[in-house]
Amino acid sequence: MQNIIKYVLIATCFLTCSSCEKEDTNHYSYDANLISMIIADNANLSKLNAANKRTELYDMLLQKGPFTQLAPSDDAFTVDVNSAGLNRLTKIMRYHVLNGVYDFNKIPFQFNQEIYSYSGGKMFVTKWIKDRDTVLTINGAIVTPVMKNANNGKIQVINRLLEPYLFDYLSDALKNEYDITLFNQALERVPAVKSLLQKPGAYTVFAPNNAAMIKQGYGTLEIINKKPVDELERLLRYHIVPDRRFLYDYVLTTPTDGNTNIKTTETMLDGDNLTVTLIFNIGTGLYNTITLLGTRNTAEANLTRENLLAGNGVLHIIDQVLLN
Incomplete structure (x- = not known):
């Protein structure tokens, strides 16, 4: 029940944030429907927002793209955004960005289908039927029903922080x-x-x-x-x-x-x-x-x-x- 409430709150923020107005304080046009702006307006994605800002992905996700942001909720973040080494945090956050717009609901029903992150790291997407429900996972993390289209791509909430792999073998x-x-x-x-x-x-x-x-x-x-x-x-x-x-x-x-x-x-x-x-x-x-x-x-x-x-x-x- 706690998980359901959490994702309802995230979805509610997604629905309401598109009406938020921001003042133009730098060279970007503050379109409230850009990926970074939507994340910044969602209280349940505050750690993701902080991590994107610290690793300079925030500015990248204000650009044209398109990108898909895999978005761990605050409860899913197992890394301290402020104390983690910048090099490690940057690798983790780049692993959560995909080039292009991915609609995981349209992939075949198959286990561990290989795709690539923005930084080139492999990840594995599964689509399967479980108890009459369609379940999607990425590297074993559940892709939640919470998704938001942005003017420069898509945000897809997942229930676990993904760690990029360090070794090919x-x-x-x-x-x-x-x-x-x-x-x-x-x-x-x-x-x-x-x-x-x-x-x-x-x-x-x-x-x-x-x-x-x-x-x-x-x-x-x-x-x-x-x-x-x-x-x-x-x-x-x-x-x-x-x-x-x-x-x-x-x-x-x-x-x-x-x-x-x-x-x-x-x-x-x-x-x-x-x-x-x-x-x-x-x-x-x-x-x-x-x-x-x-x-x-x-x-x-x-x-x-x-x-x-x-x-x-x-x-x-x-x-x-x-x-x-």
């Missing part, structure tokens, strides 16, 4: 995450698996964090280096999905009744299955996380970080080693 993304160094060392020992994650394609890696690897007996680099390669390969292949899977993709592909946890299965790179449980959040009324259970696990693994995008797939970090 999952092998490099794994190498640069400080809390999965032990899992990455196992990957370094198995060239046959590492080479898969160094190629174009689509993979999803559920990488156990260092604490999970220590608990399972892979506590140091020296221990991992002494393990048989075939043992490490079995371990790795049971943590990789041969397809791109954002968290919300599991919600879209699983029948749900809207008020209880639901189980489904995922087939891993080695051909074995694991159990995926969709967790229903009573407070938000949404399925907003998952847990994983290997065939020999006695407790479910939780996601500690999710939807870390690379050019050839997605990385999720989990708190247990999956056992088959």
Whole structure:
């Protein structure tokens, strides 16, 4: 209910802001229906407005365009606009602008269709039917029904801040995450698996964090280096999905009744299955996380970080080693 109220407020602001008048205080013609002006007049997009101003996108989105602004609501902003490094913030905000006008309602019904941001970074758009409703996502973030046409493009509200990917390949993304160094060392020992994650394609890696690897007996680099390669390969292949899977993709592909946890299965790179449980959040009324259970696990693994995008797939970090 809170989400519905929030998006109703955003939509109301969109409807009313076009009648606002602004004084001409610089060289731009203050057309109230330009993207930056509409955002500035919307109280629920104040963080986006501040971020656009700090990164100079505000001025760009007063130009002719056309552009599409992907607009995280204030609740969706996970970055402090004032304290974040300017270089990082600029990359994030440029990733939320598309060249041209995108009507996502007109794209085909398909998972993870590739498009490009203004800065050239890939993103993945899904359109699917869920419980008779059409659902749109970008990098696993929900595209809300709140949309506003502007004279220089379109504003489309989304429910999560998007992080541009830093690495073309999952092998490099794994190498640069400080809390999965032990899992990455196992990957370094198995060239046959590492080479898969160094190629174009689509993979999803559920990488156990260092604490999970220590608990399972892979506590140091020296221990991992002494393990048989075939043992490490079995371990790795049971943590990789041969397809791109954002968290919300599991919600879209699983029948749900809207008020209880639901189980489904995922087939891993080695051909074995694991159990995926969709967790229903009573407070938000949404399925907003998952847990994983290997065939020999006695407790479910939780996601500690999710939807870390690379050019050839997605990385999720989990708190247990999956056992088959």
